[in-house]
Amino acid sequence: MASRAKATILDIAREAGVSKSTVSLVLQGSGLIRPETAVKVRKAIEDVGYVYNRGAANLRKAHSNVIGMVINDLTNPFFAELAVGMERVFQAAGVVPFIANTAENPVRQEEVLKSMMEQGVAGLIVSPARGTTPGAFRRIEAAGVPVVFAMRRLPESRIPAIAPDNHRGACLATEHLIRKGHRRLAFFGGSSDLVVYQERLGGFLEACEAFAIPFANRTIVEGETSRKGGMACLETALAISEPPTAALCFNDAVAFGVMLALRKRGLEAGTDFAVVGFDDVAEAEHYSPALTSVAVDTAGLGERAAHVMLKMIQSRTTRAEDHIGAVSLVVRESSGPDRNSQVGDAA
Amino acid sequence: MASRAKATILDIAREAGVSKSTVSLVLQGSGLIRPETAVKVRKAIEDVGYVYNRGAANLRKAHSNVIGMVINDLTNPFFAELAVGMERVFQAAGVVPFIANTAENPVRQEEVLKSMMEQGVAGLIVSPARGTTPGAFRRIEAAGVPVVFAMRRLPESRIPAIAPDNHRGACLATEHLIRKGHRRLAFFGGSSDLVVYQERLGGFLEACEAFAIPFANRTIVEGETSRKGGMACLETALAISEPPTAALCFNDAVAFGVMLALRKRGLEAGTDFAVVGFDDVAEAEHYSPALTSVAVDTAGLGERAAHVMLKMIQSRTTRAEDHIGAVSLVVRESSGPDRNSQVGDAA
DNA sequence: TCCTATAACTGGAACGTTCCAATAAATCAA
DNA sequence: TTGATTTATTGGAACGTTCCAGTTATAGGA
Structure with a gap:
């Protein structure tokens, strides 16, 4: 069932009696191959326990299907809600978001961003950690990878931000x-x-x-x-x-x-x-x-950020408009009138 | 400053007047290269705005430095705490954890696991979604990628689990x-x-x-x-x-x-x-x-799971012992005595 | 029949690393 | 001086894909 060394498209090609190119075409769902051949190939893929190697593919293809979400505090449910909103949009677009936590630590953030860049992400959605230096994203911008800030922005930065009013x-x-x-x-x-x-x-x-x-x-x-x-x-x-x-x-x-x-x-x-x-x-x-x-x-802002990101990737630009989300006050019990004042509204 | 096409070690080599092999050695901190050469190379790396391509590297090297955390509900702060515990351990080991949320959806989980495998993760820590089928991890096991379950386990599975008692x-x-x-x-x-x-x-x-x-x-x-x-x-x-x-x-x-x-x-x-x-x-x-x-x-279990994972990767095995964490009851105000009973302890 | 068009498939050259074996330069022992 | 040893550097093959430019095979038109 499982071969020792991991299977490649060459193994599949041998198994199915076709060329590696044919296998590659089947993998990306090209309409050029005859249906029966495709079936044969797909069977071989199953048989050899093949796992697609995206790293190898990315060597040739322009960009990947993963985008990184870098968040400053995952234990704050607020950010988890934000993440959930984004995921909805990305899933529909066939993009996989990988999340990393920086725990409000700029050094950790640096490591995380570096790692994501090395991994070849197509874009980054970031809620920057406190104390992030203005230059922290220069290298990433220079590399042409689109970045959008969510919820937080940096003082003097041209990176688009999605945040509430x-x-x-x-x-x-x-x-x-x-x-x-x-x-x-x-x-x-x-x-x-x-x-x-x-x-x-x-x-x-x-x-x-x-x-x-x-x-x-x-x-x-x-x-x-x-x-x-x-x-x-x-x-x-x-x-x-x-x-x-x-x-x-x-x-x-x-x-x-x-x-x-x-x-x-x-x-x-x-x-x-x-x-x-x-x-x-x-x-x-x-x-x-x-x-x-x-x-x-929150979730709406997450969706918005995801959409902006997708558009940036698609139009291969690193610029986009800021987006300021509407807010509203939800009055509940914790904000009663001043007890010594006669000016207050009826609660 | 930024070149249009992304820089490779060959660009660095040209810039620094050395061979690509030398650059590669500098990148992995080999002691073989003369300090002055290393300095020269590092300067060139800076100048050309180089981003290491881990995908290309993984093509030759056995395994990567990323491990995947697949979690069934990120909005539950409990899982966020778990994630934070793991991150502490992984960070110290120079490993980067990428988190993905399955929102308790087995189909989504399947996609996420597939994506992580394609990305070439060194291991997976998973809190499986409800209704995960027993066979969901067969392919991953067959591929020899270590998996540990955190908090939840599957009915009939040989995959090690880290969970409380x-x-x-x-x-x-x-x-x-x-x-x-x-x-x-x-x-x-x-x-x-x-x-x-x-x-x-x-x-x-x-x-x-x-x-x-x-x-x-x-x-x-x-x-x-x-x-x-x-x-x-x-x-x-x-x-x-x-x-x-x-x-x-x-x-x-x-x-x-x-x-x-x-x-x-x-x-x-x-x-x-x-x-x-x-x-x-x-x-x-x-x-x-x-x-x-x-x-x-929670955080302790997260740390434990991370340690088990690291050990499995290191000893290139796919087996490990289960770990059952100690528990304790924290009595607070919500559990008072039965008001109609005279048996109750003093509150 | 031959010629052309289309459909289905294929070989080879990239992509950016690592690593081995080989080389060049410097040092040392005799 | 010579050969051996050590130190520093290097070229080339390999990793698993994609994609371009072919190559066959099949069908259609004349």
Whole structure:
């Protein structure tokens, strides 16, 4: 059944009594070969336990059918959802996405990107790790391999990015909190070396300006973009005099951390302190209290990124338009009115 | 800077004024070449923007440095944690893991496995999709590529599996519920075509036997292994007369669903109904109430699987021992005593 | 019948590496 | 000086495909 050394098209050719060229044609489904011959060849393929060697084929053919997805944090369900959206599109196009995790580590990211390039990927979809240097993609661009950024972008880069409208999302969320009567607001989590952070914080600040929230009433606490980071942010913010009564969080993970820290202090999100997240991951709806969050249509962005990638490959270009996805605020229980204010809407 | 056609070692050789063989030796860090020559070559590599072509190299070398991880549900954070454990080990060994998601779909799995084989992976770590046919790995075994199953195994297969002690974990959890005074117990979620299901259910039943829980007091509801599935299970179970007062869930996702459904009915997990999960994902600790769960040391199992894989590759064998990981029950708030029983331990 | 067109198949030259055997240069022992 | 040994470098064949330019065989038209 299984031969010791792996079978090649030459073995198949011998077995079927045809030439290697014929076998090659059968493998790529050419209409040039007689049906009976094709059947004979396919039988031989089965018999010798043949495995197609894509590496050898790629030596001659221009490009491969694999595209790489490089993601900065696979344990964040948000990115898993993104990946799932992309997979749907790629599968339909007969392209296989290989995923690699960089764990938010630029060095690891460098290795992973190198490895994918060596493997001969047709394109790369990347959510860059924090602290990625501007030059990290120069070599890849030079090699003419299309790259698109998903969710995150780099400060000064010509690489197309697919991302939600972070500024507007943060605006919406902040306005919502102000309308609920909150006048001392916080922005929790993330760090300023991320473009996304600047966009979201920018939206927060714009809404503060628009509603004339004085500078002294805005608390900005940077922190890890994880539950742990969120917990730390809340502690820091509540320690100041005149602490905030509501917070917009950099993402849902931070928001969950904030809610957890509130509970530890005997406070309840929604009634004692308003919390709004960002990304609207699946859990947001199921938390208790359910988390108000900015929905970014994660899977949709994944699909969009995949489509852009396919188009770039097809038109063999390394350029494409950015794409800013629409956002919407999903109001749930975690963002109740300020208890000391009479301005708030009815909850 | 960037040449149109991609550079090869021949271009480097020309640039550096040496032979292609010398370049090849430099690339693999051979000690045979004079340091100054190596420097000269490395400079040329930089100048021409060279990308190593692993496909071409694999044509001559025995095997590659990539191993494939094929996972049935990336959106379950449990698998993401598993992946992270493996990555730690592989990174240290200079091996790059490429991850692919099968979304619990055997057809998709077939495609993904095929693609990875064609790519020439050195080995495969697989958490097989539900309904995988026993023959699905025959071709891969025949090709001599080592495979290890992680977390799940196939009914009649010689492929080594790395998995937690499901039977014991379920026993522990069930005993815990019984000691809390519960006498009408349920097992929620999963389906019997999964070996894991049989193991966990087996543990549940053994504990029931040991404590003489009558057959009529055991409720077994199969269902999707997701939040949604868990919600459905609870509804089904509460509809019967003499419903259960406690449930062991197939995994944490199901348990979260059960807790959500309880809340919808105005009941609270822990006080009105006891819930125990399985896997102890990171969220379990942060839920409200915090979820009692069977901890399986996910990342540890991932590391173990990676080590077994590396050893198999190194000793070029396709056989290895199974590995059953130790489990422990982490008691939190969701598994309180039966309110109608006076037998329960103090909570 | 011969000529041309089409259909079905084939041999050989790439593709970019590795690795072996061979060579050239430098060093050493006598 | 000579030969042996070591060090550094090199050419060529091979790996498993694809694809171009043939080569047969078959059929159709005159």
